[in-house]
Amino acid sequence: MAKKKLSVVGLFSGCGGLDLGFKNQGFDIIWANDFEKDAVKTYRENIGDHIVLGDITKIPSSEIPNDFDVLLGGFPCQGFSVANIKRSIKDERNFLYLEMLRILKDKKPKFFIAENVKGILSLQGGEVMEMILKDFKEIGYKVDYRLLKASDYGVPQNRERVIIIGNNIGVDNIFPPITHGLGNDLFNNSTKPYVPVKDVIGHLKSVRIRDKEFNLNGTVIHNHIARTNVSEKFWGRKYDVNQHDICDYLREWRNKSEWSTKKIDEHFGYAHTAGHWFRKDNNSGSIPNPEDWWELKKLLNFDDKYDDQVTILEEKTIVFEQSLRISNWETPSDTITATGPEIHPNKKRRMSVRECAILQTFPDDFVFYGALGSMYKQIGNAVPVKLAEVIAREVKEQLY
Numbered sequence: 001m002a003k004k005k006l007s008v009v010g011l012f013s014g015c016g017g018l019d020l021g022f023k024n025q026g027f028d029i030i031w032a033n034d035f036e037k038d039a040v041k042t043y044r045e046n047i048g049d050h051i052v053l054g055d056i057t058k059i060p061s062s063e064i065p066n067d068f069d070v071l072l073g074g075f076p077c078q079g080f081s082v083a084n085i086k087r088s089i090k091d092e093r094n095f096l097y098l099e100m101l102r103i104l105k106d107k108k109p110k111f112f113i114a115e116n117v118k119g120i121l122s123l124q125g126g127e128v129m130e131m132i133l134k135d136f137k138e139i140g141y142k143v144d145y146r147l148l149k150a151s152d153y154g155v156p157q158n159r160e161r162v163i164i165i166g167n168n169i170g171v172d173n174i175f176p177p178i179t180h181g182l183g184n185d186l187f188n189n190s191t192k193p194y195v196p197v198k199d200v201i202g203h204l205k206s207v208r209i210r211d212k213e214f215n216l217n218g219t220v221i222h223n224h225i226a227r228t229n230v231s232e233k234f235w236g237r238k239y240d241v242n243q244h245d246i247c248d249y250l251r252e253w254r255n256k257s258e259w260s261t262k263k264i265d266e267h268f269g270y271a272h273t274a275g276h277w278f279r280k281d282n283n284s285g286s287i288p289n290p291e292d293w294w295e296l297k298k299l300l301n302f303d304d305k306y307d308d309q310v311t312i313l314e315e316k317t318i319v320f321e322q323s324l325r326i327s328n329w330e331t332p333s334d335t336i337t338a339t340g341p342e343i344h345p346n347k348k349r350r351m352s353v354r355e356c357a358i359l360q361t362f363p364d365d366f367v368f369y370g371a372l373g374s375m376y377k378q379i380g381n382a383v384p385v386k387l388a389e390v391i392a393r394e395v396k397e398q399l400y
């Protein structure tokens, strides 16, 4: 007997990385939503016109189909992002998971998958994550989460994301077993080697960027367009500062005070950042930014010795050699972000939209729409398709 096709509803679908992974595993996506016009166009043209453009907070549950098996939702990460210093439980975007909760409550699908950035785990000392898990459990779901690294599944990118899986049918939530690792890992010799950047985008290295699609050795290449600014203005410290000196100085003042590093971290709402101000082993220390310096001064009451060195800034030009974000050619890349794509190892331009898409394991015929910045954003926001596929495969096993 033929198996019934499993059905999916996607929330916060963006251009559709997560949804495409499920589709590729044979799921039928019956409804999806996002409120970004360009992302919705990209989704519609590549995945299907079941996507609805609109703000989910304004869409009543009655407009969403009933009787589907899986709810997907990479609820937005801006409020949660580790890069965002204004992380706060009050940032209302943090509460978009409540939309997912509402739809789970109203529709009761068997499974749900939620994706988020790593920072969600340490937000408010872990309280936000606890609150989210508790809310999902209270409406009858068995919930588990893991921090997964995309490169462990053959994605050529060291992207880490928190995956939450829940089900209300009394089965285990299974996370996909790792398939890739270091070639010389004695403890895990069954894994294949990590996929390096050069293997997947090497063919585009010397191909000039262009607006229109073109044919390269039998493959049509779309969206090989890129930002060409490889230097940028930024605000940097006017004077040289020695991290070791500052560290010794801060540690001395901390020891004189009643503040522990942990308490200081909590005060700032950081998970580990303050720890790095007081340590210099392995050169893993850091110097507080000026805002944090002034706040720290209030706590530790130190003198003016380093005030100018730490806090006086001037505008400088960063050139690509200084950028830490040049993709490693021989290893998986750094995380493809929604803002500034990395500079290509050829140092003449940033990674093209197509190269970013390839590092996110979108297929070659998946075409992106919108202005350049919007395309980079759609891709940087996405779950790598291949990672979504391995998650989908486990969910499918459990559902059958």
Ligand SMILES: C[S@@+](CC[C@H](N)C(=O)[O-])C[C@H]1O[C@@H](n2cnc3c(N)ncnc32)[C@H](O)[C@@H]1O
Pocket (backbone or CB within 6 Å): 012, 013, 014, 015, 016, 017, 018, 019, 033, 034, 035, 036, 039, 054, 055, 056, 057, 073, 074, 075, 076, 077, 096, 381, 382, 383, 384
């Ligand atoms: C992290 S991205 C999700 C990416 C997607 N899971 C993928 O794999 O491609 C979050 C998405 O939520 C959308 N979003 C944020 N607030 C929304 C709202 N109120 N209603 C609908 N979509 C929203 C954003 O436009 C963005 O595309």
